[in-house]
Amino acid sequence: MARKVFNSPAYVKPCVVDVAHKLLGADNWVFLDGKAHVEFRKGLNGLFTRRALEIYLPGQEEVYNRYFKEFLEITKQAGGKPVPFMTHFREVITAVSCRTFVGHYISDDAVKKIADDYYLITAALELVNFPIIIPYTKTWYGKKAADMVLAEFARCAAKSKARMAAGGEPNCIMDAWILEMIKSKKWREAQEKGESVEGLEKPTHMLRDFTDYEISQTVFTFLFASQDATSSAATWLFQIMAQRPDVLDRVREENLKVRNGNINAPVDMDQLESMTYTRAVVRELLRYRPPVLMVPYVVKKPFPITEAYTAPKGSMVIPTTYMALRDPEVYENPDEFNPERYYTGDAEVKGAKNYLVFGTGPHYCLGQQYAQLNLVLMVGKASLLLNWKHHPTPKSEEIKVFATIFPMDDCPLTFEERKW
Numbered sequence: 001m002a003r004k005v006f007n008s009p010a011y012v013k014p015c016v017v018d019v020a021h022k023l024l025g026a027d028n029w030v031f032l033d034g035k036a037h038v039e040f041r042k043g044l045n046g047l048f049t050r051r052a053l054e055i056y057l058p059g060q061e062e063v064y065n066r067y068f069k070e071f072l073e074i075t076k077q078a079g080g081k082p083v084p085f086m087t088h089f090r091e092v093i094t095a096v097s098c099r100t101f102v103g104h105y106i107s108d109d110a111v112k113k114i115a116d117d118y119y120l121i122t123a124a125l126e127l128v129n130f131p132i133i134i135p136y137t138k139t140w141y142g143k144k145a146a147d148m149v150l151a152e153f154a155r156c157a158a159k160s161k162a163r164m165a166a167g168g169e170p171n172c173i174m175d176a177w178i179l180e181m182i183k184s185k186k187w188r189e190a191q192e193k194g195e196s197v198e199g200l201e202k203p204t205h206m207l208r209d210f211t212d213y214e215i216s217q218t219v220f221t222f223l224f225a226s227q228d229a230t231s232s233a234a235t236w237l238f239q240i241m242a243q244r245p246d247v248l249d250r251v252r253e254e255n256l257k258v259r260n261g262n263i264n265a266p267v268d269m270d271q272l273e274s275m276t277y278t279r280a281v282v283r284e285l286l287r288y289r290p291p292v293l294m295v296p297y298v299v300k301k302p303f304p305i306t307e308a309y310t311a312p313k314g315s316m317v318i319p320t321t322y323m324a325l326r327d328p329e330v331y332e333n334p335d336e337f338n339p340e341r342y343y344t345g346d347a348e349v350k351g352a353k354n355y356l357v358f359g360t361g362p363h364y365c366l367g368q369q370y371a372q373l374n375l376v377l378m379v380g381k382a383s384l385l386l387n388w389k390h391h392p393t394p395k396s397e398e399i400k401v402f403a404t405i406f407p408m409d410d411c412p413l414t415f416e417e418r419k420w
């Protein structure tokens with residue numbers, strides 16, 4: 001039933017809270033529907049290909065190296081006492097996202113400011129909100145934070161345009177997109193003038209020139225879509241790995257092997273993909289604790305969901321990802337965290353239609369490969385550089401919803417350097 005809703009673009013489109021239009025800009029591509037949406041998305045697909053994802057890896061390694069040192073410092077500052085790490089995971093994920101999306105066009109201070117303020121944006125998106133923005137309310141703070149991010153990203157777009165035009169190497173999503181625009185322009189102009197296109201690199205998708213603001217708006221949607229979900233996954237990943245040393249040991253072993261015993265060696269895409277056990281851990285983590293529990297859709301025309309029931313136009317239909325991911329017919333003991341189902345088991349095949357973690361249909365998650373490989377990189381590196389301990393409380397397994405899901409006690413952890 002959930003799949004049917006996701007896969008019925010003729011009847012439904014994503015339904016966002018009113019304030020989202022105000023935060024992201026009403027003319028943002030994520031609010032497009034039908035053909036216009038498909039067309040715009042095609043132009044973004046090239047930013048998430050395997051080849052593109054490889055370019056972003058060094059920036060991500062750099063951020064993790066820096067933040068893992070900070071994790072050690074946090075425990076030290078607390079005198080070895082447990083500290084709730086949820087907000088720290090949110091911060092490192094913002095920093096990784098910023099480096100991936102806008103490279104070094106943004107200062108460390110600006111990254112820190114975005115990370116600090118981002119929760120205001122999430123808070124502003126609470127489902128129940130006033131339709132107007134009243135000063136000093138959550139939506140007002142959220143709008144201020146969103147405007148700050150948009151202005152920062154627009155400045156990055158201007159810098160990226162200048163560097164790419166001068167023949168610079170792309171190393172972030174913004175560069176990759178702008179490079180495709182430059183290639184498209186050259187190709188178009190050559191064709192218009194009737195000149196030979198020989199020697200020109202054909203763009204994968206013909207793009208028009210986007211303004212700095214449009215680029216900023218689009219890259220902001222990536223931050224918006226990834227921030228809460230990836231932070232949720234990262235928090236649970238560290239909690240569960242600490243609870244399951246047997247699993248963490250195997251992650252460690254695999255990561256050490258791929259790096260030929262050098263714990264500080266960076267990895268490339270082939271190496272990341274070759275880590276089938278660590279990938280199974282991430283896959284199972286996302287099944288066990290799916291960050292996005294449901295995706296609200298709105299009915300565009302009467303929608304016969306079943307033979308007995310037709311949802312009227314204007315109603316909300318909210319497919320949940322959770323039930324399909326806990327289906328006992330597909331996943332034996334569904335309430336158990338067991339990476340083996342994706343390593344030696346048949347969950348991938350048997351549950352191919354159940355895996356709604358990233359949605360399905362025309363709006364399925366654009367960043368799903370990136371999100372999973374990024375989590376593989378994060379936990380793999382952490383396993384080699386850090387030891388960490390979870391300090392359970394009665395609320396550790398209880399779930400709170402802050403856009404996505406988090407442990408109710410915000411995940412109290414202590415970190416120490418791993419000595420080999």
Ligand code: HEM
Nearest residue numbers: 222225226229230291292358359360363364365366367371
């Ligand atoms: C674990 C992390 C993530 C999870 C669980 C997740 C999940 C989802 C889900 C459930 C949807 C709605 C799909 C639908 O309606 O069918 C979605 C949409 C989307 N996601 Fe993700 N996501 C994650 C990370 C990311 C990242 C890292 C990016 C970008 C870099 C991203 C970009 C997007 C975009 C742009 C959309 C909207 C696509 C559209 O409307 O065409 N997501 N995601």
